[in-house]
Amino acid sequence: ASGKKLNWVLKEAGVDVSRLEILVIRPEELTRITDELAPGYDPRVHEPATDADMVLLAETIRMGSTPPLLVRRNGWRPSSAQPCLEIVFGRRRHANALEINSRVELGEPLPDGVPRVAVRLPVRVVSIDDDQLALVALAENRARPESVVSRATKIRIATLLGRSNQEIARACGSAVQTIQSYLELFNLAPPARRVFESGDLPIGSAGEVAKVARDEQMEIISLLLEQGTTKKHHVKAAVDAKRDGRDPEAAV
Numbered sequence: 557a558s559g560k561k562l563n564w565v566l567k568e569a570g571v572d573v574s575r576l577e578i579l580v581i582r583p584e585e586l587t588r589i590t591d592e593l594a595p596g597y598d599p600r601v602h603e604p605a606t607d608a609d610m611v612l613l614a615e616t617i618r619m620g621s622t623p624p625l626l627v628r629r630n631g632w633r634p635s636s637a638q639p640c641l642e643i644v645f646g647r648r649r650h651a652n653a654l655e656i657n658s659r660v661e662l663g664e665p666l667p668d669g670v671p672r673v674a675v676r677l678p679v680r681v682v683s684i685d686d687d688q689l690a691l692v693a694l695a696e697n698r699a700r701p702e703s704v705v706s707r708a709t710k711i712r713i714a715t716l717l718g719r720s721n722q723e724i725a726r727a728c729g730s731a732v733q734t735i736q737s738y739l740e741l742f743n744l745a746p747p748a749r750r751v752f753e754s755g756d757l758p759i760g761s762a763g764e765v766a767k768v769a770r771d772e773q774m775e776i777i778s779l780l781l782e783q784g785t786t787k788k789h790h791v792k793a794a795v796d797a798k799r800d801g802r803d804p805e806a807a808v
Contacts, residue, residue: 566682566684566692570688571682571683571684571688571692572683576680576681576682577680577681578624578678578679578680578681579678579679579681580676580677580678580679581641581676581677581679582657582674582676582677583650583653583654583657583675583676583677584654584657585641586625586627586641586642586643586650586677586679587630587640587641587642587643588601588642588643588647588650589601589642589643590602592709593713593716594713595686595687595689595690595693595713595714595717596642596644596689596690596692596693597693597709597710597713598647598693598706598709598710599703599705599706599709600647600648600706601647601651603648603651604651604655605651605652605654605655605656606652607667608667609648609651609652610652610655610656610666610667610670611667611668611669611670612652613649613652613653613656613675614656614669614670614671614675615669617675618671622649622677622678623646623649623678624646624677624678624679624680625643625644625645625646625649625650625677625678625679625680626643626644626645626646626679626680626682627641627642627643627644627646627679627680627681627682628641628642628644628681628682628683628684628689629641629642629681629683630642641679641681644682644684644689644692644693645696646677646679649677650677653675653677656670656674656675657674657675660672660673660674661674686717687717687718687719690710690713690714690717690719691714691719691723691724691727692727693710693713693714694707694710694711694714694724694727694728695727695728695729703753704738704741704752704753704755704759705753707728707738708738708739708741708742708753711724711728711735711738711739712738712739712742714727715739721735721736721739733760734759734760736763737759737760737761737762737763738759738762740762740763740766741753741759741762743762743766744762744765744766744770744773745770745771745773745774747773747774748765748770748773748774748777751777751781756781756786757777757780757781757786757791758786758787758788758791760788761788761791761792764788764791764792764795765777765791765795767795767799768795768798768799772798775798775804776791776794776795776798776804779794779804779805779808780794780808783805783808785808790808793807793808794807794808
């Protein structure tokens with residue numbers, strides 16, 4: 557995120573940005589959020605480094621223009637007296653820095669344009685609690701493409717932390733109804749949920765499908781996909797027919 561956008565996201569979540577500590581440290585000293593139910597979790601944390609991203613990171617380091625990662629102190633590192641610096645923003649830069657350093661240490665090939673030198677990353681340390689972090693995670697990628705799974709996971713975590721749909725909608729830049737649709741995904745059977753996650757059905761129809769029993773959801777979805785009738789009013793018509801004891805196929 558750019559500096560202006562980063563500050564806007566933090567202020568929206570109620571974080572004090574007037575005093576942020578700046579450090580330059582080894583990426584190995586940072587901790588990624590990998591617990592799926594933890595505030596700030598993003599499924600993309602598991603994506604591997606790429607040659608193109610390593611080249612880009614090396615170039616920004618060479619030019620002295622690497623955007624700082626945003627981290628927070630959260631507990632203590634295992635077997636160490638050092639605080640745990642948990643990544644809030646900058647997961648991709650961290651993953652690529654780790655890969656560069658690993659290849660340097662092991663003597664493995666690096667992409668053209670990446671010097672065989674261990675890298676260090678600039679970080680900004682911010683004081684942020686779990687509730688604020690949940691909203692920051694939602695607001696961080698408003699301008700970037702994000703998978704249904706990633707967005708739904710973040711919304712669910714914010715909800716579990718007690719954030720209202722209105723607060724979450726503001727952070728996401730979405731309508732409250734859209735937030736509710738994402739939450740409805742967790743009321744679907746796994747096969748039905750995967751259809752929405754793949755984009756084959758609009759997320760706004762998740763609540764309609766959730767109205768029928770889990771063991772009947774794929775029957776409705778399969779019918780809609782086979783007929784190519786996947787708009788929201790088609791989904792509603794099929795679900796209403798099923799609930800009323802009528803033939804869903806005739807309804808759409």
